[in-house]
Amino acid sequence: MNKTDRMLAIVLELQRTSVLRAEDLAAIFETSVRTIYRDIQALSEAGVPVVGEPGVGYSLMEGYFLPPVTFTAEEAVTLIIGTDFIEQRFDQDYGQKARSSRGKIEAILPEPVRMEATRVRKTMRLLTTNDERYRGPEKAYVEKIRQAILHVRKVKFGYAKRLPEEDGNRHSVRVAAPYGLVFTNGSWVLVARCELRQDIRHFRLSRMNELTMLDEAFQLPSDFNLQDYAPPDDRNVIVRVQVHADIADKVKESPNYYRESIEELEDGCLHMTFRVRLPEELLQWVLGWGAGVVVVEPESLRRKVREEILHMLEDY
Structure with missing residues (x-):
């Protein structure tokens, strides 16, 4: 970014954010604090009313507004x-x-x-994935949850977990205070405080049913900020698999939330490492690649794969 573009961008940042320190601006534009000082001086000399307060930062004089700019x-x-x-x-x-x-x-x-x-x-296009046809309810739930967040109302919904609980049940009814929506890995996720678990939990909208907004209000914690929120990572189980060379490219192109690392071997095979909460979370993924993926460890997952293959043989 040249100096002229950076100076214009500084004014836009100050117009958007009331007060910014030189260090903040330097981080935004990936330059030195000394350069920011020179840019602020140049803006002041050009007649832009930039106000600097020691220990606080820079701001634009009240009432100053940069006219609309053109787009490239x-x-x-x-x-x-x-x-x-x-x-x-x-x-x-x-x-x-x-x-x-x-x-x-x-x-x-x-x-x-x-x-x-x-x-x-005309040279670029966003393509809808094949499964978008089945996500009508998910889009409807986005709107309902947005309204619940805006009106600070709790929501109630049925939820199907990917893996069953200790009692063998995958389905439950939840009441939760919605804190925010996150779009990740092609899916919408609700971040909410669950009354059943008495803690913040994440719920995929695609696994919900019969979502309703309740009349009961909730209070968002003053220290909660969705932009800064980082969920605790409880994926403590390491899974290692060997991928045959003939499907290595396909596996590399297939995204997986649990994947930690990929090591390419001399024979074209892959050695992949995953980090999960439970080994069973990777069972369907492993089976989906057939004989092309072999679990190296843990033994408990190898045993689960063998058991599932035996069940499949019985059906065939």
Whole structure:
């Protein structure tokens, strides 16, 4: 980023965030604090009313507002593709707002930039995955949970866990205080305080049913910030597998939440390490690759795989 672009970006950051220290700006623009000092000085000399308070930071004088800036073709394409993503992945309400925003962005672009943005956009496309046809309820639940978060109301829903509890039951009814929604690995996840577990838990919307918003209100903890929230990692079990060379490329391209590392061997095989809560969490993944994936450890998972194969033989 050249000096002119950086100075403009500094003004935009100060306009967006009321007070920023030189160290904050240096971190944002990946430059030195000394460079930020020079940029602030140049802005002041150019007539931009930047106010500096020792020990606090820089801010813009109250009432100063930078007029709307123009977009480059690349910036316009970035925003438009962002609206495409929101239309595909968010609920109907946000989908409509995404279409409206896209129209407004395209309307304000100068003709040359709009033509260039259209040309660039034609070379890119977001494809909906095959399983999107089955995610209608998930999108509807996004909207319901958003409303519950905005109105600070608890939610109630049926939930199916991936693995059964100790009593063998996978299904339960939960009441929870919704703290936020996270989109991860192609799926929406609710971060909420579960009344059953008396702690913060994560719930995949795709495993919910009969979601309703309750009249009962809740209070969000003052120290909770979804942007800073980091869930405790309780994946303490190590699983190692050997992948045959003929499917190595396919396995590498297949994302897996539990994957820790991949080691490519001289014969083209892969040695993969996973970290899980329970070995059974990888059972279906291992079986899905057939004879191309062999569990090295732990022995308990090897035994589970053998048992499942025997059950399959009985059916065939």
